[in-house]
Amino acid sequence: MTVKTRFGSYTVEFRTLAEAFAALPRDRFVITDENVGRLYQQNLEGEPTIVLTPGEKSKSLPVAEHCLETLAKRGATRQTTIIAFGGGVIGDLAGLVAALYMRGVPYVQIPTTLLAQVDSSIGGKVAVDLAAGKNLAGAFYPPKEVLIPLDALRTLDKRQFRNGMAEVWKYAFIADKDLLGTLKAKVPNCSNNVNNLKGIVQRCIEIKKGAVEADEFETSGARAVLNFGHTVGHAIESATGYSGIFHGEAISIGMVAESYLGEELGVTEAGTAALVAECLQLQGLPIELPTSIHRSELMSLMSRDKKRASKGLAFSLLTRIGECKLMDGVAQSNVEKVLNKL
Amino acid sequence: MTVKTRFGSYTVEFRTLAEAFAALPRDRFVITDENVGRLYQQNLEGEPTIVLTPGEKSKSLPVAEHCLETLAKRGATRQTTIIAFGGGVIGDLAGLVAALYMRGVPYVQIPTTLLAQVDSSIGGKVAVDLAAGKNLAGAFYPPKEVLIPLDALRTLDKRQFRNGMAEVWKYAFIADKDLLGTLKAKVPNCSNNVNNLKGIVQRCIEIKKGAVEADEFETSGARAVLNFGHTVGHAIESATGYSGIFHGEAISIGMVAESYLGEELGVTEAGTAALVAECLQLQGLPIELPTSIHRSELMSLMSRDKKRASKGLAFSLLTRIGECKLMDGVAQSNVEKVLNKL
Numbered sequence: 001m002t003v004k005t006r007f008g009s010y011t012v013e014f015r016t017l018a019e020a021f022a023a024l025p026r027d028r029f030v031i032t033d034e035n036v037g038r039l040y041q042q043n044l045e046g047e048p049t050i051v052l053t054p055g056e057k058s059k060s061l062p063v064a065e066h067c068l069e070t071l072a073k074r075g076a077t078r079q080t081t082i083i084a085f086g087g088g089v090i091g092d093l094a095g096l097v098a099a100l101y102m103r104g105v106p107y108v109q110i111p112t113t114l115l116a117q118v119d120s121s122i123g124g125k126v127a128v129d130l131a132a133g134k135n136l137a138g139a140f141y142p143p144k145e146v147l148i149p150l151d152a153l154r155t156l157d158k159r160q161f162r163n164g165m166a167e168v169w170k171y172a173f174i175a176d177k178d179l180l181g182t183l184k185a186k187v188p189n190c191s192n193n194v195n196n197l198k199g200i201v202q203r204c205i206e207i208k209k210g211a212v213e214a215d216e217f218e219t220s221g222a223r224a225v226l227n228f229g230h231t232v233g234h235a236i237e238s239a240t241g242y243s244g245i246f247h248g249e250a251i252s253i254g255m256v257a258e259s260y261l262g263e264e265l266g267v268t269e270a271g272t273a274a275l276v277a278e279c280l281q282l283q284g285l286p287i288e289l290p291t292s293i294h295r296s297e298l299m300s301l302m303s304r305d306k307k308r309a310s311k312g313l314a315f316s317l318l319t320r321i322g323e324c325k326l327m328d329g330v331a332q333s334n335v336e337k338v339l340n341k342l
Numbered sequence: 343m344t345v346k347t348r349f350g351s352y353t354v355e356f357r358t359l360a361e362a363f364a365a366l367p368r369d370r371f372v373i374t375d376e377n378v379g380r381l382y383q384q385n386l387e388g389e390p391t392i393v394l395t396p397g398e399k400s401k402s403l404p405v406a407e408h409c410l411e412t413l414a415k416r417g418a419t420r421q422t423t424i425i426a427f428g429g430g431v432i433g434d435l436a437g438l439v440a441a442l443y444m445r446g447v448p449y450v451q452i453p454t455t456l457l458a459q460v461d462s463s464i465g466g467k468v469a470v471d472l473a474a475g476k477n478l479a480g481a482f483y484p485p486k487e488v489l490i491p492l493d494a495l496r497t498l499d500k501r502q503f504r505n506g507m508a509e510v511w512k513y514a515f516i517a518d519k520d521l522l523g524t525l526k527a528k529v530p531n532c533s534n535n536v537n538n539l540k541g542i543v544q545r546c547i548e549i550k551k552g553a554v555e556a557d558e559f560e561t562s563g564a565r566a567v568l569n570f571g572h573t574v575g576h577a578i579e580s581a582t583g584y585s586g587i588f589h590g591e592a593i594s595i596g597m598v599a600e601s602y603l604g605e606e607l608g609v610t611e612a613g614t615a616a617l618v619a620e621c622l623q624l625q626g627l628p629i630e631l632p633t634s635i636h637r638s639e640l641m642s643l644m645s646r647d648k649k650r651a652s653k654g655l656a657f658s659l660l661t662r663i664g665e666c667k668l669m670d671g672v673a674q675s676n677v678e679k680v681l682n683k684l
Binding site: 006007061062064065068069072073099100101102103104125127130131132133135136137138139140217218304 | 348349403404406407410411414415441442443444445446467469472473474475477478479480481482559560646
C-alpha cells in the first residue's frame with residue numbers, strides 16, 4: 001500500500017521482523033523500549049539503540065530531549081534514519097524526535113503492537129504529551145516507510161491484544177459493516193495464527209489511509225472522524241494519569257458513551273449503542289466508566305480537547321453502523337446526561 | 343515581497359510597530375522577552391503575552407515546553423496565531439512553539455533587531471539549542487507573515503546594531519558586490535535615520551529569499567551558502583557558552599577565518615580575506631579570535647556541525663567578492679593551520 005502525503009508518499013508493507021531489519025538503511029538508529037528490547041534482543045544485537053522506559057510517561061519533551069542529545073553525542077547526522085521499533089508510544093515519540101533532529105531526518109516505523117499496526121504507525125501524526133493534555137506537542141511528519149511485522153503480535157499478552165482490537169472494532173463501526181460481520185463471526189484473539197489477522201489489519205490500514213489522504217492535516221473533518229470514542233476516551237486516560245487503563249480500553253468505553261450521546265442527539269440510529277456495547281463486550285473490552293472516575297473531571301478534561309474549535313464540544317459520532325460524521329458545538333449538558341447514565 | 347514555500351507562500355512587508363500590531367489576527371498570543379516587553383509595554387497592553395528571559399539560554403526545549411504548557415493552560419486553540427515579537431532567539435523559539443503546539447498553529451514574525459530582520463525571521467527555520475550544539479532541535483516551519491518594523495531599530499544599542507550589520511556584510515560578501523560598495527561608502531550605524539536602512543534591509547531579504555526558495559529544506563547547497571562564516575562562528579559561540587560574544591561578532595571572526603581558509607585551499611581569490619577583514623573592522627566588528635578560546639576546542643566543536651555530511655568539514659567559501667560555493671570534505675589540518683594564524 002502507498003500513502004500519499006504533501007511531502008511525497010510512503011509505503012506500508014507486511015514484513016516479518018527479520019525481513020524488516022534486513023531491509024533497513026545502513027545508517028540508522030533504533031529507538032525502542034525495555035519490553036521490546038528484551039523480547040527482540042537478537043534482532044537488536046549490534047544496533048545503535050536508545051532504550052526507553054515503557055509506557056505513556058516516556059511520551060514527554062524531556063524524554064525527547066534525552067533522545068536528541070543521545071543522537072547528537074553518538075554522531076547521528078542528517079542522513080541517519082531513525083527506526084521507531086515498538087508500540088504507539090515509541091512510534092509517536094521516535095517520530096517526533098526524527099521530526100526535530102537537525103530539523104528533520106528520515107524515520108521508519110516498525111510497529112510491534114496491534115494498536116500501532118492498525119492505527120498510530122500510519123498517517124504521520126507524531127507527538128508527546130504535555131501536563132495540560134495528551135499529544136499537545138507534535139507535528140505532522142510522515143515516515144519514509146512503515147513495515148508491519150505480524151509475527152511480533154505473537155508476543156502480545158491478551159490484554160494488549162484486546163487493546164489493539166478496540167481500534168479494529170472502531171474501524172468497523174465508523175466505516176465498514178462487512179468488517180463488523182467478520183469480527184463478530186470470529187472475534188480474533190491472540191492465540192489465532194497471526195497470519196490470519198492479515199486481512200483484518202490490511203482493511204484497517206486501508207480505512208486509515210483513506211482518511212489520512214483525504215485530510216492529512218486534520219482540517220476538513222475527514223480525518224477527525226477517526227476519533228470516534230476518543231473525546232471521552234482521552235478524558236478517561238487523562239483522568240487516570242495514563243496508567244491503569246489502556247488506550248483501547250478507554251476508547252472502548254468512549255465508543256459506547258459517544259454512541260449513546262449520538263442517540264441522545266438524534267444523530268445515531270436508535271439501537272446502535274447497544275450493538276456497539278455488545279460487540280466490545282464480546283471482545284472482552286470494558287464498556288462502563290470506572291466508578292473511581294468523576295464525571296465532572298471528565299467534563300472539564302473534555303473541554304480542553306484540541307479538536308474543539310468553537311463553544312461546545314466536538315465528537316465523531318456514528319450515524320449508523322459503518323458511517324459517521326463530525327459534530328461540533330455539542331452542549332455540555334447532553335454529554336453530562338449520557339455520562340451520568342453510564 | 344512574497345516568499346514561496348512548499349506549504350504555500352507568505353509575505354514580508356515593512357510596517358511600523360503600531361501598524362504591525364493593528365494588522366494582527368484577533369485570536370493571538372505574543373511570545374517576547376523582558377527587554378522587548380519593557381521597551382514596548384504600550385504596544386503589549388492587554389495582549390496575552392509570554393515574557394521570557396532574554397538571551398540564547400531561552401532557546402531550549404524546557405523553555406519551549408513552558409510556552410506550550412502556558413498556551414494550553416490559557417486556552418490557545420488550533421486557530422490561535424503565535425506572534426514572535428523580538429530578536430532571533432524569540433523568533434526561533436516562538437516559531438518552534440508554533441510548529442509544535444497542537445501539531446502546528448500559525449505564527450507571525452515581528453523581528454525587532456536588525457539581525458532578525460535581515461536573516462532569521464525569513465526562511466522558516468525554527469529551532470532550539472541542545473547541550474550538544476546550536477539549533478540541533480527544530481523544524482522548517484514557515485510563518486504566515488513577516489512584518490518588519492524598521493522603527494524598532496531605534497532602540498538598538500550600538501553593539502546590537504553592529505551585530506546585525508555582520509549579517510548585512512555577509513550578504514554583500516557572498517552575493518552582492520554593489521551592496522558592498524554601498525556599505526563601504528556609508529558604513530551604516532544606528533544613529534542613521536532608520537528609514538535610510540530600508541533599501542539595505544530589503545536587499546538582504548531579497549538575497550535570503552532567493553536562497554530559501556531555491557533550497558527550502560537545505561538539501562541542495564543553495565541555502566547552505568548563507569552559512570558563510572557560520573561554521574567557525576557557531577563553534578566560537580559554542581565555545582563561549584553563547585554568552586560574552588554576540589552571533590554577529592562570532593560570524594565576523596568566522597568570515598575572516600573562512601576567507602583565509604578559502605585562500606589556503608585555493609578556492610578564494612587572493613586578497614579577499616584582507617578586504618573582508620578591512621570591511622568588518624570599518625563596522626567596528628571583531629576580526630580576531632579571542633585568546634581565551636582554544637583552537638583545539640573549536641576544531642572539536644566544528645566536527646559536530648550539522649552541515650557536515652561526510653568525512654572532513656563543510657564550509658561556505660567565497661570564490662571572490664559577491665560569489666560563494668559550498669565545500670564539503672575540508673581537511674581538519676587546513677582549518678587548524680588557518681586558526682593558528684588568526
